[in-house]
Amino acid sequence: MFEKLRMPKKITLGIDVGGTGIKMGLVERSGKLRRSLRFSTPSKSDPKEVAELIGVQARMLLKSKGFGTLLGVGVGAAGDVQRQTGIIRLSPNLRWKNVPLKKLLARHIDAPIVVENDANAAAWGAYIVESKRAVKNLACVTIGTGIGGGLIIDGKLYRGATGTAGEIGHATLYPEGHTCPCGNRGCLERYIGVRALSENARQAIASGASSLITSLVKGDLTKIEPLHIQKAARQGDLLARRLWRQAGESLGVGLASLVNVFNPEWIVLSGGLSRAGRLLLDPLKKTIRERSFPVPSRAVRLVISRLDQDLGIVGAGLLAFESQ
Ligand SMILES: [Zn+2]
DSSP states (O other): OOOOOOOOOEEEEEEEEOSSEEEEEEEETTSOEEEEEEEEOOTTOOHHHHHHHHHHHHHHHHHSTTSOEEEEEEEEESSEEETTTTEEEEETTTTEEEEOHHHHHHTTOOSOEEEEEHHHHHHHHIIIIISTTOOSOEEEEEESSSEEEEEEETTEEEOTTTSOTTOGGGSBSOTTSOBOTTSOBSBGGGTSSHHHHHHHHHHHHHTTOOOHHHHHTTTOGGGOOHHHHHHHHHTTOHHHHHHHHHHHHHHHHHHHHHHHHHOOSEEEEESGGGGGTHHHHHHHHHHHHHHSOHHHHHHOEEEEOSSGGGHHHHHHHHHHHHTO
């Protein structure tokens, strides 16, 4: 009997750089996440400090034995990314303008590095891991602090002319609405997302609405999070139910346009609010049905990502395999 020859596995390092937190993990070619960690983005998000911190954490992660050889590093960053140079042209969340992230990271990590928009990376992760390349046209929408969007068209990541294709979070919901850091007014992400939903609950309660949410946060309205609104809604709380219905309907207005414009087979939802399940999905589906063409709206399947918070890391890691 011969012993089975064991080849060292090839892995990549996937990094998801956001305004509040940075996540990273070791990713296999199949999309399997081997080990991950997360830490807070430094308060002033100074680019050099961020790159150094990523370098330290990456070395720690890579020290662990038995994970194979590092093939490359994939970074998904929140903002307008110039992929060829790895420069973050603009990131309102990180408060960055023209930051050479790839160059800064290369001082700390000795491997080929690719930098991509975080929502694009998540869409690639959704395509490979969630759909297993079975559907060729897919949109991925991450509903966290803001709303990110990425598109897979004919089995390829669609970046558009300059790399920001799929930014559904900045589709206009109200032409005269709140100003958005992107420069527009009334963007979808100013009305839905973790921050907007919690703020809507706070305002409604502060102006007199009675709700179970108040007792769930022991009267401290600054503590309200989507999870409290979810709990209250499941117990039949009227305000909480209305907030989820409004969130689903507003998101539905945006996604109905996405369905009409791109006719996707799947829309994969991930991020904080996607965990509300039917509370969000029911009004969302109803609105998409009411507002988009009948055939594409019946054809599109709404899928909640199983990878959820890890989708960005996995997608970024998988993009590093692609660039080899
Ligand atoms: Zn905007």
